[in-house]
Amino acid sequence: MTAPSGFEAVIGLEVHAQLRTASKAFCGCSTRFGDEPNTNVCPVCLGLPGALPVLNRGVVESAVRMGLAVGSSIAPTSIFARKNYFYPDLPKGYQISQYDEPICRGGTVEIDLDGGARRQVRLTRIHMEEDAGKSIHDAGDGTLVDVNRSGVPLIEIVSEPDVRSPREAALYVQKIRQIVTYLGICDGNMEEGSLRCDANVSVRPAGTAALGTKTEVKNMNSFRNVERAIEFELNRQIALLRSGGTVLQETLLWDAESNTAHPMRSKEEADDYRYFPEPDLVPVTAAEAWVAQLRSELPEHPTLRRDRFEKTYGLPRYDADVLTAERGTADYFESVVRELGALGADSAKAASNWVMTDVLRVVGERRIDIAEFSVPPSSLAGMIRLIGNGTISGKIAKEVFSAMLETGERPERIIDERGLLQLSDETAIGKVVDDVIARNPGPLATYRSGNAQLLGFFVGEVMKQTKGKANPQVVNALLKQRLT
Amino acid sequence: MAVTIKDVEHVAMLARLEFDEAKKQQLVKDLNAMLAYIDKLNEIDTTSVEPLVQVGGAPGALRDDEARPSPPQDDMMQNAPERSGPLFKVPKVIGER
Numbered sequence: 001m002t003a004p005s006g007f008e009a010v011i012g013l014e015v016h017a018q019l020r021t022a023s024k025a026f027c028g029c030s031t032r033f034g035d036e037p038n039t040n041v042c043p044v045c046l047g048l049p050g051a052l053p054v055l056n057r058g059v060v061e062s063a064v065r066m067g068l069a070v071g072s073s074i075a076p077t078s079i080f081a082r083k084n085y086f087y088p089d090l091p092k093g094y095q096i097s098q099y100d101e102p103i104c105r106g107g108t109v110e111i112d113l114d115g116g117a118r119r120q121v122r123l124t125r126i127h128m129e130e131d132a133g134k135s136i137h138d139a140g141d142g143t144l145v146d147v148n149r150s151g152v153p154l155i156e157i158v159s160e161p162d163v164r165s166p167r168e169a170a171l172y173v174q175k176i177r178q179i180v181t182y183l184g185i186c187d188g189n190m191e192e193g194s195l196r197c198d199a200n201v202s203v204r205p206a207g208t209a210a211l212g213t214k215t216e217v218k219n220m221n222s223f224r225n226v227e228r229a230i231e232f233e234l235n236r237q238i239a240l241l242r243s244g245g246t247v248l249q250e251t252l253l254w255d256a257e258s259n260t261a262h263p264m265r266s267k268e269e270a271d272d273y274r275y276f277p278e279p280d281l282v283p284v285t286a287a288e289a290w291v292a293q294l295r296s297e298l299p300e301h302p303t304l305r306r307d308r309f310e311k312t313y314g315l316p317r318y319d320a321d322v323l324t325a326e327r328g329t330a331d332y333f334e335s336v337v338r339e340l341g342a343l344g345a346d347s348a349k350a351a352s353n354w355v356m357t358d359v360l361r362v363v364g365e366r367r368i369d370i371a372e373f374s375v376p377p378s379s380l381a382g383m384i385r386l387i388g389n390g391t392i393s394g395k396i397a398k399e400v401f402s403a404m405l406e407t408g409e410r411p412e413r414i415i416d417e418r419g420l421l422q423l424s425d426e427t428a429i430g431k432v433v434d435d436v437i438a439r440n441p442g443p444l445a446t447y448r449s450g451n452a453q454l455l456g457f458f459v460g461e462v463m464k465q466t467k468g469k470a471n472p473q474v475v476n477a478l479l480k481q482r483l484t
Numbered sequence: 485m486a487v488t489i490k491d492v493e494h495v496a497m498l499a500r501l502e503f504d505e506a507k508k509q510q511l512v513k514d515l516n517a518m519l520a521y522i523d524k525l526n527e528i529d530t531t532s533v534e535p536l537v538q539v540g541g542a543p544g545a546l547r548d549d550e551a552r553p554s555p556p557q558d559d560m561m562q563n564a565p566e567r568s569g570p571l572f573k574v575p576k577v578i579g580e581r
Binding site for chain 2: 021022023028029030031032036037038039040041042043046048054055056057058059060079084085086087088093135136137141142143144145146147272274277279281282283
């Protein structure tokens with residue numbers, strides 16, 4: 001709890017997730033990002049007279065899958081409504097949304113608190129709606145409008161005011177992101193706006209039940225900004241109340257540059273959206289059999305997968321968290337373990353180490369998706385097997401890994417071509433050991449006088465002579481034997 | 485529930501429309517006439533009737549998620565009073581959403 005003592009934070013979150021459908025919610029225009037302005041636009045997007053929207057099945061499917069993943073109840077029939085307001089990026093004069101009969105009600109999102117405890121955040125609802133276009137304000141005497149995004153489908157996930165701190169809010173949004181990306185219904189990119197979060201923030205004296213006046217904070221385009229913006233707003237409200245002031249119900253925009261939230265220029269009158277049922281769209285039906293089928297096709301929930309990684313592979317919680325943070329990483333890891341076959345269970349930790357450090361480092365550096373990673377799981381598994389059976393040392397393995405990355409070749413071939421086979425033969429290593437001892441009488445005397453730390457020096461010399469290929473266990477054993 | 489001049493002004497503001505006093509008075513009269521018709525409908529007892537949102541249309545009619553080419557940009561922008569290259573241009577908007 002970060003709020004100063006005496007107050008309790010009450011936070012509800014609204015997350016908009018842009019769906020990854022090929023076409024818009026109500027017409028066949030493309031949803032592609034970054035195209036020339038106003039090229040993915042038709043009479044439906046523009047709300048021209050006579051244009052009729054037809055709902056995209058992919059949108060309903062995505063909303064239902066999200067609802068199933070978080071345990072919402074799926075409404076057999078739900079309806080669209082018009083949310084009326086005038087703004088140039090919404091040419092129709094209304095946004096098609098859902099109001100009193102959304103497709104999903106209830107549900108919970110479980111978050112993992114930093115101490116390891118788990119907390120349930122209840123959901124109010126999940127509904128389908130369309131995105132608005134983009135207005136560009138900094139352009140001289142007018143406002144410029146690109147309608148390409150208008151009609152791109154969104155789901156809005158609305159939580160109950162169950163969140164109690166800025167940190168919890170960030171964890172909640174991270175969990176939502178993890179779920180939508182596991183489902184593959186949203187790319188989860190907050191910076192590009194495919195995942196957006198608004199927060200309803202209020203404070204109340206600790207131990208009381210009545211809710212304080214809330215403000216809405218918008219424009220938080222990263223997990224970090226969610227945390228910072230809510231922290232800022234909580235402190236502002238508490239300071240205001242302490243100095244005898246009252247909180248005004250208003251909307252604030254977070255400004256990451258200045259680290260402050262400022263009120264949006266107030267409108268002359270309060271919002272009045274005059275919702276009414278959208279007469280151009282028939283009610284949405286979600287047949288029981290279809291919902292059951294979607295349920296059966298759901299991917300494993302990321303939290304369950306994390307728990308399973310701990311149990312099945314005996315991994316530490318930290319590893320399980322890192323490996324399941326993204327579905328692609330978890331899939332890659334499990335492919336490696338599968339390739340290891342019978343060795344899988346024993347080598348899971350080794351596989352985890354390689355994926356967490358080497359694989360994810362490269363993926364991060366190259367800013368690629370793990371699906372595009374050039375070393376196939378079979379090659380990484382092959383290399384781990386070669387370390388396990390003593391063919392190569394862990395040190396050489398790093399070299400093999402780099403080579404696999406560059407050439408895409410199998411580890412066996414790389415070891416063969418580059419002569420990287422680990423030297424385990426005692427006679428051969430013994431010769432090098434004798435040679436190193438003979439050439440270093442000084443260190444030998446020091447070692448024999450009781451300075452055991454010099455063993456490392458000799459090991460290093462032997463490894464240098466063998467270009468890192470000597471089996472470290474054999475080197476150690478032989479040195480200890482022959483130095484005394 | 486009678487419509488007053490205040491209601492007309494509120495709705496006009498939401499729709500970004502401006503009327504002179506005579507027109508406002510006319511609208512008060514027109515809107516009240518419309519609501520009188522709704523009052524007539526309200527005389528029917530509908531306590532056991534399910535709300536009807538939609539008439540006609542196959543319930544659950546959905547479109548497959550396939551993108552198709554959009555009409556030419558110039559066609560879609562031809563009704564715009566003003567444009568700036570590929571963008572629609574409108575009077576400067578003050579206030580944010």
